Amino acid sequence: MIRASIKKQLHGAGGEFQLDVNLQIAEGELIALFGPSGAGKTTLLRCLAGLDQPEQGSLIVNGESWLNTASRINLPPQLRHVGYVFQDYALFPNMTVRGNLEFALRKGHAKKRVDELLALMDIGELQQRKPDTLSGGQKQRVALARALASEPRLLLLDEPFSALDAEMRSRLQDEVLKLQRHLGITTIIVSHDVGEVYKLASRVLVMNAGKLVEQGSPDQVFSTGKTSGKFRFTGEVLAIETMDVMSTLTVLVGNQIVRVVAMPDEAAALQAGDRVMLVSKAFNPIVLKLA
Amino acid sequence: MLLKAWLRLMKWCSLMTYDLSPLLLTFRLALVTTAILICIGVPFAWWLANTRIRIKPAVEAMVSMPLVLPPSVLGFYLLLAFSPEHWFGQWLDRVARLRLAFSFEGLVVASVIFSFPFLVHPIQAAFQNLPRSLTEAAQVLGKPRWQIFLRVLLPNIKPALLSGTILSFAHTVGEFGVVLMIGGNLPDETRVASIAIYDEVESLNYAAANFYAGVLFVLSFLILLLVYITNRKALK
Numbered sequence: 001m002i003r004a005s006i007k008k009q010l011h012g013a014g015g016e017f018q019l020d021v022n023l024q025i026a027e028g029e030l031i032a033l034f035g036p037s038g039a040g041k042t043t044l045l046r047c048l049a050g051l052d053q054p055e056q057g058s059l060i061v062n063g064e065s066w067l068n069t070a071s072r073i074n075l076p077p078q079l080r081h082v083g084y085v086f087q088d089y090a091l092f093p094n095m096t097v098r099g100n101l102e103f104a105l106r107k108g109h110a111k112k113r114v115d116e117l118l119a120l121m122d123i124g125e126l127q128q129r130k131p132d133t134l135s136g137g138q139k140q141r142v143a144l145a146r147a148l149a150s151e152p153r154l155l156l157l158d159e160p161f162s163a164l165d166a167e168m169r170s171r172l173q174d175e176v177l178k179l180q181r182h183l184g185i186t187t188i189i190v191s192h193d194v195g196e197v198y199k200l201a202s203r204v205l206v207m208n209a210g211k212l213v214e215q216g217s218p219d220q221v222f223s224t225g226k227t228s229g230k231f232r233f234t235g236e237v238l239a240i241e242t243m244d245v246m247s248t249l250t251v252l253v254g255n256q257i258v259r260v261v262a263m264p265d266e267a268a269a270l271q272a273g274d275r276v277m278l279v280s281k282a283f284n285p286i287v288l289k290l291a
Numbered sequence: 292m293l294l295k296a297w298l299r300l301m302k303w304c305s306l307m308t309y310d311l312s313p314l315l316l317t318f319r320l321a322l323v324t325t326a327i328l329i330c331i332g333v334p335f336a337w338w339l340a341n342t343r344i345r346i347k348p349a350v351e352a353m354v355s356m357p358l359v360l361p362p363s364v365l366g367f368y369l370l371l372a373f374s375p376e377h378w379f380g381q382w383l384d385r386v387a388r389l390r391l392a393f394s395f396e397g398l399v400v401a402s403v404i405f406s407f408p409f410l411v412h413p414i415q416a417a418f419q420n421l422p423r424s425l426t427e428a429a430q431v432l433g434k435p436r437w438q439i440f441l442r443v444l445l446p447n448i449k450p451a452l453l454s455g456t457i458l459s460f461a462h463t464v465g466e467f468g469v470v471l472m473i474g475g476n477l478p479d480e481t482r483v484a485s486i487a488i489y490d491e492v493e494s495l496n497y498a499a500a501n502f503y504a505g506v507l508f509v510l511s512f513l514i515l516l517l518v519y520i521t522n523r524k525a526l527k
Contacts, residue, residue, distance in 0.1 A: 051427050077430040084431040090424035094446035103442065104432045150432050 001027055002061050002154070002186065006047050008054040010210060012038045019043055019054070019210040027062075030180050030187045032201035032218070034194075039207040041190045042087075045156050048188070049084050050077035061154065083147030083155040083185075087162065089139045091131035097142050098127040104149035117145040120179070137168040144176070148183070155180075157189040161196065173199055194222060231285075233278045240267050251276060309502050312479050313487035317507075320395070320483060321463040324402040325410075328459050331403075332410040333452070337440060339411065340418035355412075357405045366472025369401050373473060391473075398474045398481055405469050406459040413458070417451030418444065454518050461514045464507065 002025040010019050019040040025031055033041045046052040048059065050066070053074060059067035066075045092100055101114045118124045121141045131139060140160060147155060157176070161169040177200055180187050191197050197204050198218045206214040206221060214221055235253035242248075247267035249260050260278060262270075270276065339350065357365060372379045373391035383389045391397030421444060429439040445452070467485040474481030476490060484503045491500035 049431055051430070077427070078433045078435065080431075081433070082431055084428065086424045086428060088422060088424055090422065090428035092425060092428075092443055092447070094443070103429075103434075106433060146428075146432075 001025070001063075002059070004048065004059045005057045006044060006054045006059070007056040008040075008043065008047065008052070010040055010043060012040075012209075014038075017210045019047075021207070021210070021212050023205060023212065025186060025188070028184045028186055030177075030189070030200055030202050032197040032204040033188060033190045033207060034192060034197050034204050034221075035207035035213075037192060040210040041207055042158055044207070045084075045158055045188065045190055048154070049082050049156055050075060050080050051084075081150070081153045083150060083152030085140075085143045085147050085155075085157045085160045087158050087160075089131075089143040091134075091139055091142055091146070093131055096128050096130055097123060097134070100131070100142060100146050101149045104146045106150055109151070113149060113151075117149055121145040121175070136164050137172065140164065140168075140172055141175075144172075144179075148179075148185075152185065155185050155187040157187065159190050159192070161191075161193075169196070176200065194218075198222070231278075231280045231282050235276060235278060237270055237272055237274045237276055239272055240270060242267055249276075251278065253278065309499055310478075310487075313482050313484045313503060314506060316395075316479065316482060317464055317484040320398055320402060321460050323399050324406060324463045325456060325460045327399065327403050328406060328410045329456060332407060332455070332459075333414055333445075334440075336411045336414035337418055337444070340415045355408050358408050362405065362466070362468025363472055365405060366401065366469040369397075369404070369469070370473045373397055373400075393473070393475050393477060393481060395480050398470055398483070401469045401473050402463045402466060405466060406462045409462045410455040410459040413451045413455040414448065417448035421447055450522055453521055457514055457518050461511055465511065 003023075004025075005022045006019060008019040010017055017040075021040075021044055033044065035041055043052055047054050047057070047067075054067070054069065056069050057067060058065070058069070061080075065073050066080055067073060092103065095103060098114060098118070101117060102111065105111070105113060118127055121144060123138065123141050123145060126134065126138060126142070131142065134142065144157075144160070160176075161172055164172065173196060176187075176189075189196075189200060191200075201218055203215065204218050204221050205212055233253045235251040235258075237249055238252050238257065239250040240247060241250075242264055245264065247262045247264050249262050249267065249270070251258050251260060258278075339347070339354070344350075370392060371377055373383075374380045375384055375390070375392070380390075380392065383391060389396060391400055425443055425447070426439055429443045434442075465485065466483070467489070470481065470483055470486055471489075474483070474486070476482050476486055482490070484507055488500045488503045488507075491497070491503070
């Protein structure tokens, strides 16, 4: 059981804002932290690991106090026993794959664990290679194996798959899921990929501008009742053209540019650069299966 | 082959009957200085790379001072501080029985100060260029600071360690002004090769000056060549 209450002043792209989060996580849960970049997801993760210090807050993990600013408790990251997978993997370039895992072993732990992890993550053949010679997916596996080698009580993954191609991402997601169920380790994964959250998380916490704005199962969060039967997209207005009684908006949604029709009074309230949400009925979509 | 060449050189040296002691003294000075510099400079560079204290710019400026100051300025102040008339010199004499003015020990102290930036700069830059996540990853894995320093950080800045070491060694070999100010010209104590050259020229003994100068010239070139070759290998 993890109870956290974290308050920290952050400097974002849009000025200062406060990270202010209260959360509870049950043993063995796989939680996704979801939200736009700059919402404070990574900072929250770093506060849990002890890499960043909140100005105010408390953190109790399995009855042990890791942080309590009121009574000046702040366990250093060395004593927290968390596994952390960094966005850039942070493999030690001077050590082989095997060396990386052995370095991670806690004192008095048998080297046998390294062999088990190498086998579990299917990286046995890479064990004498240096990190520089590995592909992104391979580095990711090593980073995950290394995080597990220290026998963490809490596994934190910071956008672990963002640098991988779709196929590799999907395979590794499967593996994380399998691993997490196998080991039953409490896991928090930062992600801004809805598909990933759906696939992995039992519960998703949505963050925006430092606050928890919504939480629940991915199903509850991403398909709320009031908009079922509709597509919702958020996008950025690129251009507005008004002709007679109709306006045409050019909107960037994801990496697609779509043109939509709008009423002139709707268009009048907008200007290029605005963020908008497009809602459309989904009564006759064309569904194409992708190979 | 190498041995033969060395023997021939030695024979040539003995034929020329040049006094080798200034050269030996120079290299002894450079070795001792470099060894001390590594012991204090590497941890200092680490500290400087990570510290957030307010006076960091002032500390960095102090470290870099020997780069811009005329060596005679540094030598002058050190001479004053080392002299038995000065409280610092008195204190050293009383506590450690150490006379730093006109002694080999004094040369070592001065050389350490004078070559400090040559060791600290490349190593500090290398520490700063290492991704923070390496340190953080090791922290999360439960490793104490000294272990992170020795096993994660140091092995990943090897090229900078090498160039810093060699540059400070070479710079100590090439010292003149500071040595002249605080060391003078005592045979086997402070008469290093650069001083010997000056001395021989003064007494119009050009052949001897040429010998010392030639040795320094060739050795300096070889040292720098080694730095560039190893750096090129490290980049590959």
